[in-house]
Amino acid sequence: MKHASWTRRALAAAAGTGLALSLAACSDAGADDGEVLVGLITKTETNPFFVKMKEGAEEAADEHGVTLQSFSGDYDGDNESQVQAVENLIAAGADGILITPNDSEAIVPALDQARAAGIMVIALDTPTEPADAVDATFATDNFLAGEYIGQWAAARFEAEGVDPRVAMLDLNPNQIAVDVARDQGFLQGLGVDIADPGQIGDEDDDRIVGHDVTEGAEEGGRTAMENLLQRDPDINLVYTINEPAAAGAYEALNAAGVAEDVVIVSVDGGCPGVENVGSGLLGATSMQFPLDMAAQGVDAVVEYAASGETPDPTEGLDFVNTGVELITDEPMDGVESQDSAWGLENCWG
């Protein structure tokens, strides 16, 4: 399957180069013979979230009968490859570019060039800095995603009459926008004074045992959880940046023999994570919708190619909210949620 997409990518790249060459040769810059070309640039090829996003874009492109060219960075944070992809898409005469920036600021000059060439640019999942460097942003409201699991946890601990002792398992030391938004949203939902909402770890609340980083992976989640448990064995609530980190944290809690007494909450909505909600290993998770995100992006490019219209942001936000749902099998009063059966039907990856 992966092989097929490589071949497709290689062919698309070859076709793109060929198109660019022929354009240069006859210096007929406007020649795109009515064919709509959509470019998709994701962060990496490894993360199932972006693999799913690509699938969503491919399906939508097939539906509309438009051409999709996909690119990605080589690793999380790889700006260079993304800049190259933008350049290639400008050369290929794309109508629209959907991009999940690896570096929200460093990508901006390349995107300026694309927009100057008349290409509509949409940021998916991660906003650019400044946010108006793109025509629109389609994203999960990550602060809200965090807030949901925070509210759920607050309700659950209140119902049991127990004070939470919280471990925060974040992404990495870089204070990346998504990481900050989820972390701060969770604390806000839990009822903690978050001080500067743009800063992880500046809170002064006795309920927080500590923060550690996971790189969003199982091994990192396990090690971070082990270290925090060592610092305070009475931890009873664990926030995790994503579901792989949550799975790792569970292993640490299980090994320490306290898994039963600790509630883990997370954000993502990947199928393995939703299954973990079903089996009780995860208390609750906030589900995002990468397939929709990409499909709506492709729709917007098709619309733009036909009418020149760019999408408007969701009311009250500076981006188009592609939705987030709380998934839990222990619903709490006053916190809207769906159960894991619904989650399994709508999960990704």
Added chain:
Amino acid sequence: MTTSNTSRVPTSDPQPPPTVLAEDVRPPTLVDRAQRLLHAQATLGPAGVLLLTIVAFSVIAPNFLAPTNIALILQQTAVIGTLALGQTLIILTMGIDLSVGSIMVLCSIVMGRLSADFGVPGPLALLVGLACGMACGLFNGVLVTRVKLPPFIVTLGSLNIFFALNLWFSRSETVRGTDMSQVLLWTGQVVTVGGMRLTYGSLLMLVICALLAYALHRTRWGRHVYATGDDREAARLAGVRVNRILLSVYAVAGLVYAVGAWILIGRIASASPQAGVMDNLDSITAVVLGGTSLFGGRGLIIGTVMGALIVGVCRNGLSLAGVDVLWQNFAVGVLVILAVSLDQWIRKARR
């Protein structure tokens, strides 16, 4: 090991002291003695650093010396430590392996998927995974010995090749431990030794260390590995079949990485296509801290486990003390530079 230009395989016998003129002789200072001692006993350096860090953190960090925490550090070190053991073999032959992380991830996915998705019995899935690691090592070894490419280049290339194969075979999806055979998860099970809850995985790392130490220091193969790393041409002239030794080193290293994959599966109770991709650099860090020379031919396998433990102790200790992660990276960086400086200084020991 010596670096004298004799055409014989260096032996463990100390070289006779060079004759010196009377006016050169001055009484050895305490520093000279320390330098000579460290030169003669290669593990003293890493052991000293490890001891120092342990003492420092037992003062700074609460709970650090608790048996549960000591066991924890061993567990946290098991994967990197095992990878670093394989890496040590390659660095001893004056090579370097950048593909360790990729080989490990590929092997863990092979083991996990065979067991979970193809219904292959656990022991067989494990064996195929181990064979996969060995095959990856042999692939590197053949390119190094037959095509005569520098190990840096070979493994830089194979890093990408193995990683792409991993993404393809895993379909970028994590294999859950609950779907796998218990055999693959065995390394994550806990055994209590003297009040410490250790995983079989961390014990397995120590067993691999013992086996490799025996092979390197008590067998002809081991002497040939050192000779090949010390001076390839001299070794060849002395009758060592250098290419065969190199090939075997890469194959054994690949096998050891596959054991690392098994330990990783036990640790995270799943096989993730993203786990451990960056472990190549961490494994090199452990080897360097363990006192093995990047210029080949000098170093001891036991030092590598100490090197991995030094990193583990630092990260765990700083974390317990509540220090920001940023400074954990800083501290490990400083340690690496100090360790290599110490190594250089020891090499200049007066005889």
